[in-house]
Amino acid sequence: MNIGVIGVGYWGSKVVKEYLDLAAEGIIDGVGICDKREEVIDNFKGKEDVIKLSTDYNEFLKNDTIDGVHICTNNEFHYQIAKTALDNGKHVLLEKPMTTDSSKAYELVELSAHNGLILQVGHIFRFANVIREVKKLVDENYFGDIRYLTLKWTTLMKPIKGVDIVWDLLPHPLDIVHFLTGKWPSDWQIMTKKYRRKELSELALINLDYGDFIAAVELSWLTHERKRLLEIIGSNKMAKVECVKQRLHILEEGGKLSHIEVEANNTIREEAMNFIKSIKSRKMPFNSHIIGAKNVDVIEKIVESI
Numbered sequence: 001m002n003i004g005v006i007g008v009g010y011w012g013s014k015v016v017k018e019y020l021d022l023a024a025e026g027i028i029d030g031v032g033i034c035d036k037r038e039e040v041i042d043n044f045k046g047k048e049d050v051i052k053l054s055t056d057y058n059e060f061l062k063n064d065t066i067d068g069v070h071i072c073t074n075n076e077f078h079y080q081i082a083k084t085a086l087d088n089g090k091h092v093l094l095e096k097p098m099t100t101d102s103s104k105a106y107e108l109v110e111l112s113a114h115n116g117l118i119l120q121v122g123h124i125f126r127f128a129n130v131i132r133e134v135k136k137l138v139d140e141n142y143f144g145d146i147r148y149l150t151l152k153w154t155t156l157m158k159p160i161k162g163v164d165i166v167w168d169l170l171p172h173p174l175d176i177v178h179f180l181t182g183k184w185p186s187d188w189q190i191m192t193k194k195y196r197r198k199e200l201s202e203l204a205l206i207n208l209d210y211g212d213f214i215a216a217v218e219l220s221w222l223t224h225e226r227k228r229l230l231e232i233i234g235s236n237k238m239a240k241v242e243c244v245k246q247r248l249h250i251l252e253e254g255g256k257l258s259h260i261e262v263e264a265n266n267t268i269r270e271e272a273m274n275f276i277k278s279i280k281s282r283k284m285p286f287n288s289h290i291i292g293a294k295n296v297d298v299i300e301k302i303v304e305s306i
Contacts, residue, residue: 001276004032004069004090006057006081008040011095012072016044018268019070023049028276032069034060057081061088068118068279070272071095075167079104082119086111091118093275096171098292102300105293112289118278121292123175127270130246130262131176134232134239138180143234149177149215150231154223164200166192169219170299174208175291176230176243183210184294188302195222206302 005016012035019031032052033044044050054060061069061084068091071081079099085092086108098105098121112119125131137143151173160168178184185208192201206217230241240249246264251257271287278284 001028001067001279002030002032002051002065003028003272003276004034004052004060004063004066006034006060006069006071006085007073007077008033008035009072009074014268015070015072015272018266018272020047020049021269022272022276027273030065032060032063032066058084061085061090066090068092068275070122070275075100075163079108082108083111086115086117086119089115089117091275091279093118093120093122093271094292095122096124096175096292097121097167097296097299098289099296100167100300102293102297105296109289109293116282118275118282118284119289119292120275120278120284120287121289121295122271123171123179123287123291123295124267124271125172125176125243126179126286127265127267127274128243128246129265130241130243130248131179131230133248133260133262134230134241135180137239138232142237143232143239144236145234146181146213147233147235148213149233150218150229151176151215152218152227152229154218154220155226156224157221159197159200159202159221162200164303165202165219165221166190166204166206166303167299170204170206170217170302171295172228173215173217173219173230174298175295177208177210177215178291178295180232181210181213184298185210185215188305190302190306192306 003019022028030049030051034054041053069085070093072095082092082094153169187209190206193203202221204219208215228243232239238251248260
């Protein structure tokens with residue numbers, strides 16, 4: 001099996017490294033790499049296990065030696081490249097969000113089903129051991145009744161050209177809550193602010209109503225500390241989760257603090273392995289296209305309510 005990566009920017013370069021490692025281990029046969037920048041492609045010329053290089057994704061996707069592609073381009077190109085890949089018989093792992101248009105997201109779902117192809121979405125935190133451990137605890141009612149959750153996705157950075165922070169960051173917190181509880185919000189309130197540009201937001205505070213519980217989400221490109229934090233407040237216990245460092249702290253009544261040891265894992269590798277196994281089995285656990293499309297659908301409605 002050969003896997004292609006389209007888009008080798010900050011995230012795509014990390015993805016390429018994992019597939020090259022998997023090829024070196026013999027788990028896949030080879031890796032194809034596509035990026036519109038010649039200087040990026042030049043970096044991979046002559047490297048072992050690289051079986052295809054291209055600056056044109058249309059030409060790249062016509063290559064019969066590529067079985068599946070992992071698309072890591074900017075959000076605006078997700079739909080067209082994924083559609084072209086599916087039209088060319090390629091299995092697809094598409095970074096979040098699938099698209100920024102729910103009708104196009106569902107179109108991709110239908111196209112993959114019609115062509116009998118795997119279509120998955122890069123909701124990477126589903127593959128973190130710490131989030132899987134928290135889900136196990138939620139399923140066991142370890143925290144009691146969940147009262148509310150808080151999620152903070154913050155850092156200090158320049159805004160990404162043409163990208164609104166809600167579309168860029170909300171897919172992660174929204175998917176984590178769904179993964180843990182199996183629920184989508186039925187109502188929401190959102191406040192956004194634009195400080196360094198006129199049209200697209202750099203700060204968003206969002207309250208999500210799930211009926212039995214609520215979730216408060218803070219998204220910021222203005223905060224001087226990088227955070228990827230989840231807190232779960234239950235009737236019995238509370239959890240503080242560092243989602244990237246994969247640390248899990250438990251607080252109980254009276255201020256008692258304890259730690260649950262979790263072995264941090266390589267989430268990109270886990271996701272890539274899941275994609276490879278899904279292609280072989282033709283099953284889509286963890287991050288199916290329907291979950292990805294519903295995520296887009298909810299965010300679209302939240303953005304429209306601003």
